[in-house]
Amino acid sequence: MASAIAIAGLATAEAVALRTQDVPTVTFTRDIAPIVFTSCAPCHRRGGPGPFSLTTYDEVRRRATQVAEVTRSRFMPPWKVEPGVGHYLDQHPLTGPQLALIETWARTGAPRGNPQDLPRLPDWPDGWLLGKPDLIVRPSQAFSLQAQPTDAFRIFAIKVPLSKRTYVRGIEFHPGNARVVHHANIRIDRTPATRLLDEADPLPGYDGLMPRSAEYPEGHFLGWTPGQVAPLVSPELAWPLEPNSDIVVQLHMQPSGAVEQVLPEIGFYFSDRPPSRTPTILRLGSQGIDIPPGESRYVIRDAYTLPVDAQLLAIQPHAHYRAREIRGVADLPDGTSRLVMHIKDWDFRWQHVYREVTPIRLPKGTRLSMEYTYDNSAANARNPQLPPARVFWGQRSKDEMGDLWFQLLAGNDRDRELLTAQITTKMTAEDIIGYETMLKVDPRDAELHDDVALLYLGLGQAADAVRHFQASAALKPELAAAHFNLGTVLAQAGRLDDAVVAFRAALDRRPGYALAHNNLGRVLLAQGRTGDALKHLQEAVRLDGANPQALFGLAEAYAAVGSYDLAVETIDRALKLPMPEALAQQVLVKREQYLRRRPPGLLIELSSAAP
């Protein structure tokens, strides 16, 4: 007891001594402003993406305790990666001494200090940080975000106003309302799919999912989180932007409490010449996610070994609310292992693209791997479903995802082609798992069956494609296209009798179905049922004389019954039509054969499936 009193007395004496020695207090002008102006104000300034300004003494003083709290917890400046992992652009963590200064300043009443000490506030260019863009696009109308309690997502299709292919070195995204826009996913859709969804919603943009056709430009990431402006790439790495495509922007918005107008803008910076190199995007991850309710440590893993030398340019992790820990590792062939990504407290709202300051050399044989851990228990505060429910892979924010994207640059074109082909096959196989997962949730979604069947076809797995088109046709028996698709893959799988049944089913439902007549005719021809084949191919051409495939089929049928003159005549009709170069070559070969009166080979050239 006596010693305790003595220590207490000593502490008091020390405190008094410190005060009398006139220890300099921590002041805003001398100690805090240099930190805040460098690390906070680039976003927290008028016109910046932060929700409030931190550019004057009064603005910072009014939030002193909050600033101390969020810097101590490392919520701000936003940087989710563990210290010591990677060397990325825009990585400016506060140091321990800086944190201590802020803490002391807030605790001691946030004094202003000597005005002479105040550093100059940096100049930020008004508007575009990357300079004046070559093109600025925005949705035609602002979206009006209601004062709802929950986060909102909105997808916009913005038409590319270009008349020819243009090469892009970079983009700058402006949220259009910093109070509510938290991050943006940006893709390019070369099909009308996103635009149709946008137009179907009477308000600007639409709610829902991005179609799969909305993709990153080949080899590049796009996107925005507050504070991130990706620098322009060198002209040799620029990416092509095609006319008639759409910029797809998905906004994640946190409502402010009031009705807010949101009109994002994207500035494009062009290159005057085509690129000489294109990076390759590798996506590791699992689309088979199926987490039981309450499971607090669900792990997914994936890996890929590089078949060629490559440089790692950037990494982007992606997951939803239940993911907790994210790891990416590169195991080099020399036995060394390198942690390339590690986030212990994953937050869906800070989905940075992490760009390496210096590209990392990854020799051939390097194994890239990922491991994500999920917490689907009630203890995970971010769990969107309470009580926890079984959760599957899926793109809605209440579903779960787990991807680690790598931007890789191969040394030459041959290596790049090898790498890209391997990765495409790997990713398609995983996409298929994703569809199978979604079908586990909703086995009655005919469109999912159609989509996955086409992916299986792309991998040459006809039997699996048949299985899914069968399911689709069973779900929508009234739909002629479903039977047509089934017939087409049955024929490709060599099941000609079954294919005939399916095509006849399609024609029962839509007698004027030109493609079905065509494909049925081709199958009958392959079966040697030439008379029947001729009848259907004639009908196909009568219904659609502008389809070179149909004319080609009819010519084959004429040749099969010995009418070579009619065959040549029909081929010549086909040759007047626009057609792909490869098909034209085939047609010319056939024409030569007909002129020499040679019967056709029993090749099946079917018109492709078209749901």
Next chain:
Amino acid sequence: MFVRIALTLLLATTSALAAGPTRVLDLDGRAVNPLIPAPGTVATVLVFATTDCPIANRYAPEIQRLASRFGARVRFVLVYPVAADTAAVVRDHLEKFSYSIDAVRDTAQELVKHTGVLVTPEVAVLDGGARVRYRGRIDDRYIEFGKDRPEPSERDLERALEAVTAGRPVAVRETRAVGCFLADLVK
């Protein structure tokens, strides 16, 4: 020991009540005392707010929802304790966030001191005798800055009001609210 603590608390509350706030103003500059319950109500909810606190603002729809639900028996009053929130600034704020409840300015922080709130948004539920029956967060959506739940799992204010309007004791009488620190704002 237990008895003495209870007694102290009672004395403190009574003394604050006896004095009554003298410098709380409505938006027309008239002195008002929101601690006196409105006729026909059984409780008053003081909702402490600042016009530029993002977390406080995000709660506007929820505050309005609760005011509508309990409107007949509970009076909701928005309290603005920061001098920079002038009557004109507050009027704009009410309009922008579609508030249709009463608002007062407490720039001398009399209501802040009476209730002991620390941040905005924070609420105090007062009974007919101006005793604080609940003080703290509206719900548990915000865990800390930068970490929040997609949906609240505990709606503390709503539970407290259900109890008060049913004449039951409030089960959880005090919680920690997350938001903008008043100590920094009223310096």
